[in-house]
Amino acid sequence: MTHLLESPAETVSTERSRATTPPVRARLRFGTGLVFPAAALLCWEVGALLGLISTRLIPPPSAIGSTLWDLFLTGNLVGHGTATTLRVLGGFVLGAIVGTVLGAASGVSERFESTFDPTLQALRNIPSIAWTPLFILWFGIFETSKVLMIALGVFFPVYLTFSGAIASVDRRLVEVGQGYGLSRFALVRRILLPASMPHHVIGLRNGLGLGWMFVVAAEFLGASEGLGYLLVDGQQTGRPAVIIASIVMFALLGRITDRVLAAVGGRYTRWQDGYVRVGVKT
Amino acid sequence: MIEVSGAAKRYSNGLLALSGIDLTVDTHEVVALIGPSGCGKSTLLRLIAGLETPTAGRIEVAGHEVRGPDRSAGVVFQEPRLMPWLNVARNVAFGLEPQPDAGSDALEAIERVGLTSFADALPRELSGGMAQRVAIARALVTKPPVLLLDEPFSALDAFTRIDLQRHLREVWDWYRPTTVLVTHDVDEALILADRVVVLGGSPGTIVRELIVDLARPRRRDDTGFHHYQDLAMAALSGLGTRG
Numbered sequence: 001m002t003h004l005l006e007s008p009a010e011t012v013s014t015e016r017s018r019a020t021t022p023p024v025r026a027r028l029r030f031g032t033g034l035v036f037p038a039a040a041l042l043c044w045e046v047g048a049l050l051g052l053i054s055t056r057l058i059p060p061p062s063a064i065g066s067t068l069w070d071l072f073l074t075g076n077l078v079g080h081g082t083a084t085t086l087r088v089l090g091g092f093v094l095g096a097i098v099g100t101v102l103g104a105a106s107g108v109s110e111r112f113e114s115t116f117d118p119t120l121q122a123l124r125n126i127p128s129i130a131w132t133p134l135f136i137l138w139f140g141i142f143e144t145s146k147v148l149m150i151a152l153g154v155f156f157p158v159y160l161t162f163s164g165a166i167a168s169v170d171r172r173l174v175e176v177g178q179g180y181g182l183s184r185f186a187l188v189r190r191i192l193l194p195a196s197m198p199h200h201v202i203g204l205r206n207g208l209g210l211g212w213m214f215v216v217a218a219e220f221l222g223a224s225e226g227l228g229y230l231l232v233d234g235q236q237t238g239r240p241a242v243i244i245a246s247i248v249m250f251a252l253l254g255r256i257t258d259r260v261l262a263a264v265g266g267r268y269t270r271w272q273d274g275y276v277r278v279g280v281k282t
Numbered sequence: 283m284i285e286v287s288g289a290a291k292r293y294s295n296g297l298l299a300l301s302g303i304d305l306t307v308d309t310h311e312v313v314a315l316i317g318p319s320g321c322g323k324s325t326l327l328r329l330i331a332g333l334e335t336p337t338a339g340r341i342e343v344a345g346h347e348v349r350g351p352d353r354s355a356g357v358v359f360q361e362p363r364l365m366p367w368l369n370v371a372r373n374v375a376f377g378l379e380p381q382p383d384a385g386s387d388a389l390e391a392i393e394r395v396g397l398t399s400f401a402d403a404l405p406r407e408l409s410g411g412m413a414q415r416v417a418i419a420r421a422l423v424t425k426p427p428v429l430l431l432d433e434p435f436s437a438l439d440a441f442t443r444i445d446l447q448r449h450l451r452e453v454w455d456w457y458r459p460t461t462v463l464v465t466h467d468v469d470e471a472l473i474l475a476d477r478v479v480v481l482g483g484s485p486g487t488i489v490r491e492l493i494v495d496l497a498r499p500r501r502r503d504d505t506g507f508h509h510y511q512d513l514a515m516a517a518l519s520g521l522g523t524r525g
Binding site: 178179190195269271272 | 331333350351352353357359361363365366367368376377404405406
């Protein structure tokens with residue numbers, strides 16, 4: 001038995017190596033990306049030293065660094081950072097689950113889509129921060145209202161991206177599943193969810209980003225701890241270094257959680273064969 | 283094994299694709315459906331597969347009326363339709379119920395199509411011919427009594443197509459499923475089938491049936507082969523463009 005076109009092993013190995021960027025080039029690119037911020041920080045610091053920049057309103061990087069260090073030593077940084085991160089994660093998990101379930105329902109069932117999607121689309125146009133006062137009235141000023149606010153922010157991008165991605169899954173793959181008599185739920189689990197995973201990861205990452213935005217709004221309007229509280233506190237006590245230190249922390253935590261999510265998502269989307277693999281780019 | 287009586291199919295856009303189709307396929311028989319584009323041969327296959335519902339008539343597979351896709355028929359489409367996120371072994375096992383033997387059943391089917399060394403490969407790492415062999419393994423792994431092939435090799439280049447035609451026959455010997463093959467390639471039909479059914483017209487009807495009485499394995503340069511080629515071409519000519 002001969003197979004004329006048994007593809008030789010080297011084809012397979014080239015395919016595989018394409019999936020990963022060579023580490024040297026990746027490190028080089030990372031280094032290039034650092035040039036501009038490093039130069040800007042240096043100018044900033046030198047400008048402050050020479051008295052060209054008012055350090056009262058714009059503290060130099062070294063002052064922000066020492067503020068961060070002080071906040072860390074007193075335990076405030078960890079405390080506030082943890083409070084904020086837990087709120088974001090709680091809201092994210094809640095919003096992501098509801099967004100995934102409703103997104104799947106909307107992608108699979110035309111009836112569900114025509115019944116609920118218009119309402120959800122209309123609600124989406126309300127700037128979600130406008131809900132904050134109402135949420136505080138309804139759910140109090142403590143954790144419940146904050147987590148629900150964040151969940152609302154996370155929900156929309158997850159729902160929209162996921163329902164859209166499911167609707168665009170190759171009908172021919174779905175037909176294979178139908179051929180085996182799979183139930184609607186099994187179709188979602190075994191075909192629609194994995195097939196739309198690359199876009200779902202994008203929706204989740206967008207949702208997480210919005211979650212970090214919403215936590216600030218939620219913490220502005222009444223919180224006794226959290227990085228958003230630290231921001232307001234820095235403003236009220238006239239300490240710009242504290243404000244910028246909080247901003248740096250937001251950037252850092254947002255980036256870290258996004259990378260973690262992208263790495264986890266990457267495990268489920270490695271199979272992609274597109275020009276650029278969707279959902280895993282930094 | 284397959285009993286089609288008076289089947290017709292009108293699509294929702296009003297197009298009548300098939301009418302008055304009577305076709306019986308015996309157990310272990312291999313029947314090829316050929317005809318010009320638009321004659322409804324793929325529609326007939328999809329009716330037998332339960333992927334479409336007939337608007338008139340009745341279709342029975344393995345003694346039961348077809349009321350939707352079920353496990354009595356394995357289908358191979360023109361495209362491999364593999365799940366790109368599953369490796370070869372898991373793609374083949376896709377239709378198996380989760381059970382302890384699923385893995386070894388899948389491996390046996392993969393061995394049948396000669397792809398054991400690619401069991402862990404992802405679909406993107408396979409050539410077109412290899413991907414189509416995986417699709418055949420997936421269709422057969424549940425050992426359905428009926429195998430339905432919808433132009434399975436028409437998207438492949440000529441060398442791969444001839445290779446796979448020979449290969450399909452070997453795989454078929456595994457348990458000799460009752461097979462319906464849709465093709466627009468007369469040679470392919472004559473190489474593989476015990477009987478060639480020519481469809482034509484609009485709506486499509488059966489215009490000719492040829493029993494191919496040639497020894498196996500068949501070759502295109504066998505003396506008798508040309509005789510059947512002429513018969514098939516004669517039936518096809520006058521049916522409009524060959525698709």
